Every structure is written in C-alpha cells, then in structure tokens.
Amino acid sequence: MKRKLIAAIGVAGMVFSVAACGGDDGDGKNTGADGFEGQTLVVWTMDGSAPADWSKDVQAAFEKKTGAKLKFETQKWDGIQQKVTTALSENDPPDVIEIGNTQTPSYAATGGLAELEALKKEIGAEWTDSVNRSSVFEGKQYAAPWYFANRVVIYNKAIWAEAGIKDTPKTRDEFFEALETIEKNTDAEPIYMPGQNWYFLDGLIIGQGADLVKKEGDTYVSNLADPKVTAAMEIYQKYASFSKAPKDKDEATPQQADVFAKGRTGAFIGMGWEAATAVKANPEIEEDLGYFTIPGETADKPEGVFLGGSNLAVAAGSEKQELAQEFLRIALSDEFEGALAKVNGVIPNKQSLESSLEGNAVAEAAAPAAAGGGTTPLIPQWAAVENTPNPIKAYMTAVLKGKSPAEAAKSVEAEINKRLAQES
Numbered sequence: 301m302k303r304k305l306i307a308a309i310g311v312a313g314m315v316f317s318v319a320a321c322g323g324d325d326g327d328g329k330n331t332g333a334d335g336f337e338g339q340t341l342v343v344w345t346m347d348g349s350a351p352a353d354w355s356k357d358v359q360a361a362f363e364k365k366t367g368a369k370l371k372f373e374t375q376k377w378d379g380i381q382q383k384v385t386t387a388l389s390e391n392d393p394p395d396v397i398e399i400g401n402t403q404t405p406s407y408a409a410t411g412g413l414a415e416l417e418a419l420k421k422e423i424g425a426e427w428t429d430s431v432n433r434s435s436v437f438e439g440k441q442y443a444a445p446w447y448f449a450n451r452v453v454i455y456n457k458a459i460w461a462e463a464g465i466k467d468t469p470k471t472r473d474e475f476f477e478a479l480e481t482i483e484k485n486t487d488a489e490p491i492y493m494p495g496q497n498w499y500f501l502d503g504l505i506i507g508q509g510a511d512l513v514k515k516e517g518d519t520y521v522s523n524l525a526d527p528k529v530t531a532a533m534e535i536y537q538k539y540a541s542f543s544k545a546p547k548d549k550d551e552a553t554p555q556q557a558d559v560f561a562k563g564r565t566g567a568f569i570g571m572g573w574e575a576a577t578a579v580k581a582n583p584e585i586e587e588d589l590g591y592f593t594i595p596g597e598t599a600d601k602p603e604g605v606f607l608g609g610s611n612l613a614v615a616a617g618s619e620k621q622e623l624a625q626e627f628l629r630i631a632l633s634d635e636f637e638g639a640l641a642k643v644n645g646v647i648p649n650k651q652s653l654e655s656s657l658e659g660n661a662v663a664e665a666a667a668p669a670a671a672g673g674g675t676t677p678l679i680p681q682w683a684a685v686e687n688t689p690n691p692i693k694a695y696m697t698a699v700l701k702g703k704s705p706a707e708a709a710k711s712v713e714a715e716i717n718k719r720l721a722q723e724s
Contacts, residue, residue: 336623337367343396343627344375349447349610351643354636361630368623388412393617396624399443401434401609406680408437414614416441419625423632426650430673435611437678444628446637447646448609450673451500451594452665454560454575455567458588459488463566468592470599472535479542482566492556492568493540495547495700496693499606500569504532506674507596507604512685512692513677513720520679522716524695524709533696533705539569540700547700550693561585569594572645572662591665602669606676609647684719691715 341362345355350372359370375383381403387394388407399407407413420441424432427445435443453475455468460478463485469475479490505512510528513520523529540547545559556568557577563585568574579586594603612631614624630636634653641648641656645663647670648656654670657663676682685691691712698708 335367336620336626339620339623340369340371341395341620341623341627342371342373343398344373344394345398346375346380346610347377349398349644350374351640354640354643357639358631358636361636362627365630366623366626370627385410385412388615388617391617393615395615395618395620396627397613397615398446398610399613401431401445401448401607401611402675402678403683404434404443404611404613405437405678406683407613408440408442409680412616413442414616414618414621414624416444416614416625416628419444419628423629426652428649428651428671430671431607431609431647431649434607434609434675434678435613443611443613444632445649446610446612446632447640447644447648448607448670448673449571449646450605450607450666450669451503451569451571452662452669453567453592453594454570454578455590455592456488456560456563456565456585456588457590459486459564459566460590462486462488468590469595472595472597472603475595476538479539479566483542486566488564488566489544490542490566491539492545492559492565493536493543494545494549494551494553494556495540495697496550496690497556497569498550498690498692498696499608500551501532501536501692501696502676503594503603503605503673504535505529505604506606507672508532511677513679513682520677520681520720522709522713522720524692524713524716525706529709530705533699536696537699548697557581563588572666575662591661593665593668596672602672605666605669605673607647607670607673608675681720681722684722685716687719691719 355372362370384397384399384407417440424444431445431448435441435445459482463482465478465481469478482488482490502512508528508531510523510526510532512523514523551570555577556570557574558581559565560568561578561581563582575589594605596603612628614621618624632649637648638653638656640646641653645657645660647667648654651671654667657667695708695712698711699705
C-alpha cells in the first residue's frame with residue numbers, strides 16, 4: 301500500500317518549472333506516413349513528468365502516424381529555467397518543450413515560443429479555462445495545457461475521530477468549526493499553518509476574485525491593498541489562529557509533512573507528495589491519512605487554489621513546426637492525456653477526463669477545485685517578485701504579528717513595485 305501511495309501521488313505535488321530541446325537528423329524533406337519520414341522530433345520532459353510506459357506508447361503512436369522518429373530527453377530541475385532560456389535562443393532550438401505554467405509568459409514574451417492558435421481551435425475547445433489561461437500571453441495561444449496539481453486538506457482521521465467529528469466539512473465555516481472542536485476536545489494542534497504558506501494565500505486571493513497585481517497605465521503594481529486581498533489574508537489569519545507553527549517560516553521550514561507525521565496534528569494544507577513524505581517519516585500514520593477538497597464559502601464552490609503544472613510548447617525556431625504539432629495532437633489526445641492523469645495522479649486539461657483519477661484519493665480531492673483555480677500573475681515581471689526575500693511572505697508575517705493588512709501592505713509595496721518595474 302505504501303509503495304502504491306507514493307507512486308500515485310509523488311508527481312502530483314511537484315512545484316513545476318520546465319524545459320525542452322531539439323534536433324533533426326533528417327534532411328527536412330516530407331516523405332513517409334504523413335510526410336515526415338527521416339526526421340526526428342526531440343521532446344524534453346522533466347524528471348517524473350512522463351512515465352516510461354506512457355512515453356513508449358506515445359512514441360509508438362507518433363512514429364506509426366508520421367513515419368518520423370520521436371526522442372524523449374529527460375531534464376533535471378536544477379537550473380532548468382536558464383537551460384530553457386539558452387536553448388530557445390540558439391540556432392538549433394528545442395522542438396517541443398515542457399514548460400512550467402507560470403513561466404510560460406516569460407518565454408512567450410521573448411519570442412521563443414511558436415503561436416498555436418490554430419491548434420487550440422482544432423483540439424482545445426474543451427480545455428478547462430483555468431488550466432489553459434497560463435498558455436495564453438497577450439491574447440495569443442503560445443502553449444497547450446498538459447497536467448496540473450493543487451493543494452488539498454490532508455488530515456489525521458484518528459484525531460478527528462477522537463474529537464468526535466464524523467463528517468468532513470463542505471464549507472469553510474464547517475472547517476473552522478471542526479478545527480475548534482479538535483482544539484476543545486483533544487490535545488492535538490488542530491491544523492499546522494505556518495505564517496508564510498503563500499501559495500495557499502494566493503489560492504485564497506483567487507477565491508476572492510482578486511489578484512496580486514493590478515495595472516496602472518502600462519505598468520503593473522502591487523494590489524495587496526485591495527479589500528479582496530485583505531479578506532483573503534484575514535481568512536488565512538483565522539486558519540493560523542488554530543496553529544502553533546512559526547509566523548515567520550514557510551511550509552518547508554520545517555517541512556510540514558514531518559510535523560504532521562508525529563501524529564498530533566489534525567490537518568495541514570498541502571500537495572499530494574507531502575502525504576508520501578509523512579508516511580516515509582512515520583509509516584504507521586498511513587492508515588490514518590484522509591483527504592478532502594479545501595472548502596470554500598459555500599458547499600457548491602471549493603476554495604480557490606493555486607494551480608501548479610506544466611504546459612507543452614513548440615519552439616519558435618524549430619524547423620519542424622508541423623511535426624511538433626502532430627506530437628501535440630497525439631500526446632494531448634483523450635487517450636494519452638487520460639492515461640497520464642491515471643498513472644501520475646495529476647489533473648488533466650479537460651474536466652471530462654477527471655474520471656481517470658478514480659481510485660486516487662488525493663487526486664479525487666484535488667480535482668473539484670481545479671476549475672476555479674488560478675496562478676500567480678501571468679506576466680513576465682512576476683518572477684522577480686518571488687525572488688528571496690519574497691515580500692509577499694514578509695506581508696503575511698507582518699499581519700500575523702499584529703499589523704493591520706493595510707499597514708503590512710504599505711510596508712512591502714514599494715519593494716514589490718520596484719521588482720515589477722524591472723526588465724523581464
């Protein structure tokens with residue numbers, strides 16, 4: 301069971317950042333099954349993204365249809381953004397690339413990605429809008445959504461039973477009531493919520509219908525003072541009131557899954573892979589693991605979530621544009637998109653394919669929130685804002701230590717605006 305759990309949810313919780321590379325050992329002449337015999341298409345995928353059997357089946361389907369060869373090259377995460385940037389600037393660039401969804405605008409802005417408007421119209425009519433949004437830059441389609449993951453509530457069934465709670469909550473207020481019950485009826489920490497879990501805050505902001513930036517003229521500036529952002533931060537503050545976690549640390553310091561693994565924490569909000577981390581730290585906790593969708597204000601609408609994931613793109617400088625699009629047609633088909641979702645436990649690019657997640661408890665908990673999810677601001681300038689020290693984290697800590705959201709926003713907005721003004 302443990303091996304199956306780790307395999308099923310290991311990929312689903314990645315923090316995504318991605319890349320690609322290409323080459324051609326043919327002469328560019330169109331001959332063969334669909335006119336591409338003698339050519340080789342090279343596709344970069346990140347470590348863990350494309351399972352061996354999935355890749356083998358896609359390769360067989362591609363080579364049968366086109367007559368061309370397909371070569372997958374697996375990339376490591378370390379230094380991948382610079383590697384992609386360099387590859388896209390070279391004369392012999394990648395053909396098809398896996399790119400982190402939040403990085404897509406940056407690569408599109410530099411002219412490194414080919415437009416895929418026609419392909420979107422052909423095969424993308426049913427792509428979920430929330431997951432496709434990151435593939436669009438300045439109104440044009442520069443990539444195709446591939447797979448995604450978002451946070452869920454991971455809870456300790458034994459502690460909830462000890463507190464006398466029988467059902468998982470369907471609304472945010474019900475969740476807070478459950479945390480109050482755990483606090484009253486047990487000696488456990490109701491929820492582990494560190495002060496700087498800012499991707500969770502971003503989800504709350506998305507749920508409030510707001511964004512971290514706004515546009516003033518031609519310039520993006522901080523939007524932390526927006527009343528909707530304040531409302532999101534106040535929700536976060538209420539979660540944190542049930543936790544003893546440090547107010548000036550994020551979910552990795554210490555790793556929240558390790559805290560949960562000790563067995564006296566009612567719940568935490570995290571990625572699927574964090575459940576596997578908890579089991580590795582304490583195998584006995586596996587039987588008590590449970591999952592549910594982060595509840596929103598009403599039962600019919602889950603909380604907003606940050607969607608991390610990967611898009612597939614075609615390098616603008618690739619000489620195999622047609623062949624690359626043939627690959628996308630195959631890899632993103634219902635057959636292979638559904639198979640990837642099933643094997644890796646990730647959210648597919650169509651809601652109609654979410655049935656592929658049946659039996660994967662983490663993925664089943666994550667899927668309902670995907671349609672209402674979003675990302676950090678999809679602008680090239682945003683990457684600079686996230687650089688250490690992240691001013692959003694400083695804002696959160698300031699609020700949790702007693703500053704009003706307005707005061708906390710004012711204390712960091714100059715730095716945010718300075719970073720947003722940098723050349724992308």
